[in-house]
Amino acid sequence: MRAMVLKAAGSPLRPEDRPDPAPGPGEVRVRVEACGVCRTDLHLLDGELPQARLPVVPGHEVVGVVDALGEGVGSPALGERVGIPWLGGACGICDYCRHDRENLCDAPTFTGCTRDGGYATHAIANAAFCLPLPREDYPDAAAAAPLLCAGLIGGRALRLAGEGANVGLYGFGAAAHILAQVALHQGRRVFAFTRAGDRATQEFARSLGAAWAGDADTLPPQPLDAAIIFAPAGELVPLALRAVRKGGSVVCGGIHMSDIPRFPYRLLWEERRLLSVANLTRADGHAFLAAAARARVVTHVRRYPLEAADQALGDLRAGRLQGAAVLVPGA
Numbered sequence: 001m002r003a004m005v006l007k008a009a010g011s012p013l014r015p016e017d018r019p020d021p022a023p024g025p026g027e028v029r030v031r032v033e034a035c036g037v038c039r040t041d042l043h044l045l046d047g048e049l050p051q052a053r054l055p056v057v058p059g060h061e062v063v064g065v066v067d068a069l070g071e072g073v074g075s076p077a078l079g080e081r082v083g084i085p086w087l088g089g090a091c092g093i094c095d096y097c098r099h100d101r102e103n104l105c106d107a108p109t110f111t112g113c114t115r116d117g118g119y120a121t122h123a124i125a126n127a128a129f130c131l132p133l134p135r136e137d138y139p140d141a142a143a144a145a146p147l148l149c150a151g152l153i154g155g156r157a158l159r160l161a162g163e164g165a166n167v168g169l170y171g172f173g174a175a176a177h178i179l180a181q182v183a184l185h186q187g188r189r190v191f192a193f194t195r196a197g198d199r200a201t202q203e204f205a206r207s208l209g210a211a212w213a214g215d216a217d218t219l220p221p222q223p224l225d226a227a228i229i230f231a232p233a234g235e236l237v238p239l240a241l242r243a244v245r246k247g248g249s250v251v252c253g254g255i256h257m258s259d260i261p262r263f264p265y266r267l268l269w270e271e272r273r274l275l276s277v278a279n280l281t282r283a284d285g286h287a288f289l290a291a292a293a294r295a296r297v298v299t300h301v302r303r304y305p306l307e308a309a310d311q312a313l314g315d316l317r318a319g320r321l322q323g324a325a326v327l328v329p330g331a
Contacts, residue, residue: 038060066081086152176230302326
């Protein structure tokens, strides 16, 4: 197999040829068809994820075909297309797991962070944590890949945001462009916030059906019921609190964010809520993938060969993407 490996934080990824891995008990081997490039991967490269175990193969938006089964695996079956998400495993015995909150597990494993991920031609995964991706719903593996984190985390953030009609999305990248389509399908109105002066992304948001798009430091034309922040910029928190109405929610959707600046209590007063999203559950995954299929979500992706992983990460960091970057082995 071929893999792109992170040896040390801050270093470029290194290509390696390795023997094809064999799945252990309860595991499957997946031939990778596509792997999305996520902002969390940038945090991994920058040494901002203390749970990371290096060296590691990054990538946690993995789509592929099961080509080997470990002992005791009945599902998924050989030849089945699956997704491998960020949550690679949970202990099943801690208080959080026993109360259906495995996203907060005390002893989790994370794909592409604490176990090797999908920047490779093959990946090993815990069979119980793979998500089915039927070809009839997701015929294009590259188009499906961003759903495995940008979509799943966005879906959990939208659920935490509540059922309000007017939803603001701060940072209109991979997650927001997926979530906007789901929110619109649910009958909500979407307000998109971008970097100052980013007219191209604002036009992209409007092309997807956003009711309004503007700079992140401006107020929308009407108060929001909820705001979801995908950009890892702490200074957006007080801006979003300012934009939501009384009783509204602000949800931080990233695994890492720069420090939140001091802000006056009046922005939080009147029962506004500030929440964060941590990881996901398998139930989240099944529910969101079904919702995305119903909404006929169309992801906008730029495809890169596996060996161009550093280029894809650089384009993501520089904001040169509309939608998501996806690595396609063999492309």
